[in-house]
Amino acid sequence: MERAPLNALQIFVVAARVQNLTRAAERLHLTVSALSHQVRLLEQRLGCTLFVRGPRGLKPTAEGALLLQRVGPHLDAIDAALRPLCARRDTALSLTALPSMASSWLVPRLPRFFARHPEFEFNLDSSIELVDFADGRFDGALRYGPGRWGELETELLFEEWLTPVVSPQLLKGRKRPRLTQLGDWPLLCPDDPWQRWFEQFGGSEPARYVATFSDSETLQRAAVEGMGVALGRLTMARPLLETGRLVALFPERMKARYAHYLVYPKRSLDHAGFKAFRTWLLAESAEFRGEEGAGRDSAGRKRAMRGAPSRRSPA
Secondary structure, X not given: OOOOOHHHHHHHXXXXXXXXXXXXXXXXXXXXXXXXXXXXXXXXXXXXXXXXXXOXXXXXXXXXXXXXXXXXXXXXXXXXXXXXXHHOOOOEEEEEEXXXXXXXXXXXXXXXXXXXXXXXXXXXXXOOXXXXXXXXXXXXXXXXXXXXXXXXXXXXXXXXXXXXXXXXXXXXXXXXXXXXXXXXXXXXOOOXXXXXXXXHHOOOOOOOOOEOOXXXXXXXXXXXXXXXXXXXXXXXHHHXXXXXXOEEOOOOOEEEEEEEEEEEOHHHHHOHHHHHHHHHHHHHHHHHHHHHHHHHHHHHHHHHHHOOXXXXXXX
């Protein structure tokens, strides 16, 4: 039995879906005449007309619509099955990261990776969704959590620290609060660990919070716009603090219960692109930990000079 003409079927499916010869040819990187020739060959083999050609493009005939219904899903499944294998090329690296981590920490540092490894193709998926490495789409993930993800390999990148941050706009005309007065200010997101903050540094939670947001980036934007005080993650807020769009109300910091990790299946250690990225990432995170440690030591010295007690959060 003669095999099915998969190339012609793929061309047919694309043409039937876009219903335009020129757009279908562009998508398939073919000339219009080459595409038309393949469709004619398929029609001759099947013994039926698949398209009605009109001034506004193509329209599948009843036979064409039936063929699309039966063949389209199978070609989509083949494409989905092959895509992860293509991504496993040693020169192609696929990674997933939280949007907040990607935009505030990873992406500003990526040019240094590319300068050292211009031979690699980097694919980054910014998503809060957990991924299943079994499908082969990703080589690794940057995740914020407790450090345990089943049988996956996990490597600590750095801890996270929290502190109240506010826009200069909200500070205008107001005296900065003492630690124990923070509950009198408009605070954002009661789901954040404000209770731990007040237990550690004193004061009381407000009777109500101004607003709640479902993701960290929106919360941070609300703080920048002067809506209220956010309990900011310093890793994420650091670029805004350095540019003055946000201000830390106090030098005190509280260690978060979660930290940032590189997570990956063991098979990724056999992938040249991932191995190079892992080596670079661990070096970058070690440098970042050193910078953060120096910042905390400097804040501690400033408190001591003012005669304020130095408080450290429990591990």
